[in-house]
Amino acid sequence: MSQITCINCNNRSTATSQLKDKELSMLEASCSNVKFMKGDVIFKQYALSSNIIYVKKGLVKIHINGPDRDQILKIVKGPTYLGIPTTFGDKVNRYSATALTETDVCFVELSAFKEFLATNSNFAFEIIKELCKNELGHFDHCVSQVQKQSQGRIAEGICFFADKIFNESIFELPLSRQELGDLTGNSRESVSRILTNLNNDKVISLKGKTIEILNMERLKGISKNG
DNA sequence: GCATTAACCACAG
DNA sequence: CTGTGGTTAATGC
Numbered sequence: 001m002s003q004i005t006c007i008n009c010n011n012r013s014t015a016t017s018q019l020k021d022k023e024l025s026m027l028e029a030s031c032s033n034v035k036f037m038k039g040d041v042i043f044k045q046y047a048l049s050s051n052i053i054y055v056k057k058g059l060v061k062i063h064i065n066g067p068d069r070d071q072i073l074k075i076v077k078g079p080t081y082l083g084i085p086t087t088f089g090d091k092v093n094r095y096s097a098t099a100l101t102e103t104d105v106c107f108v109e110l111s112a113f114k115e116f117l118a119t120n121s122n123f124a125f126e127i128i129k130e131l132c133k134n135e136l137g138h139f140d141h142c143v144s145q146v147q148k149q150s151q152g153r154i155a156e157g158i159c160f161f162a163d164k165i166f167n168e169s170i171f172e173l174p175l176s177r178q179e180l181g182d183l184t185g186n187s188r189e190s191v192s193r194i195l196t197n198l199n200n201d202k203v204i205s206l207k208g209k210t211i212e213i214l215n216m217e218r219l220k221g222i223s224k225n226g
Numbered sequence: 227g228c229a230t231t232a233a234c235c236a237c238a239g
Numbered sequence: 240c241t242g243t244g245g246t247t248a249a250t251g252c
Binding site: 176 | 240
Binding site for chain 1: 231232233234235
């Protein structure tokens with residue numbers, strides 16, 4: 001079996017596409033590839049952070065220990081960087097990352113990453129762009145959390161999975177009810193109730209973890225207005 | 227007051 | 240881990 005290297009990798013980020021061949025070889029030398037299974041912790045809050053983490057493939061939840069319970073900050077789908085803020089922003093991780101599906105991850109040595117930032121402005125620009133997009137996403141999520149009521153946040157969550165993660169109106173939720181609660185700021189009981197309500201109202205069809213959106217218009221309406 | 231929203235608790239599959 | 244029912248506290252007519 002031929003080895004996948006950074007040079008022939010087809011899951012490269014926009015940023016690493018800006019790298020020259022010489023830099024790619026350098027990346028290759030400082031990159032370790034690891035496969036994680038569903039439920040595996042990729043990195044943990046409070047642990048020392050020492051690598052830049054790039055998710056090639058898979059779904060990952062970013063979560064943080066709140067005062068009384070776990071809060072999922074967001075769900076990300078590879079290809080994407082993880083943990084740039086946690087690596088550059090502090091010595092220890094400010095949040096944890098856990099695989100929700102089988103996930104391929106690259107651990108990139110900080111020294112190489114810093115070198116690219118210092119010498120390749122196109123690379124640096126792409127990284128900044130990604131960080132900015134992330135921050136904008138967090139702003140939206142923050143406002144939703146504070147101003148929408150429960151069913152609005154759940155509806156938004158369902159739309160997020162349909163539009164951003166699966167690009168399908170039918171999908172299998174990769175989260176437990178508890179986790180969906182942690183993501184949307186609801187108790188697990190409220191999540192159960194709201195999902196069955198949406199099911200009864202024929203907005204979605206619910207079978208265990210499989211959700212099919214039957215009435216996208218109404219779901220979007222609920223997400224938007226409340 | 228009364229209604230609504232949503233969390234907490236308990237208990238049953 | 241889920242779903243449901245009762246209870247309770249906060250908020251808004």
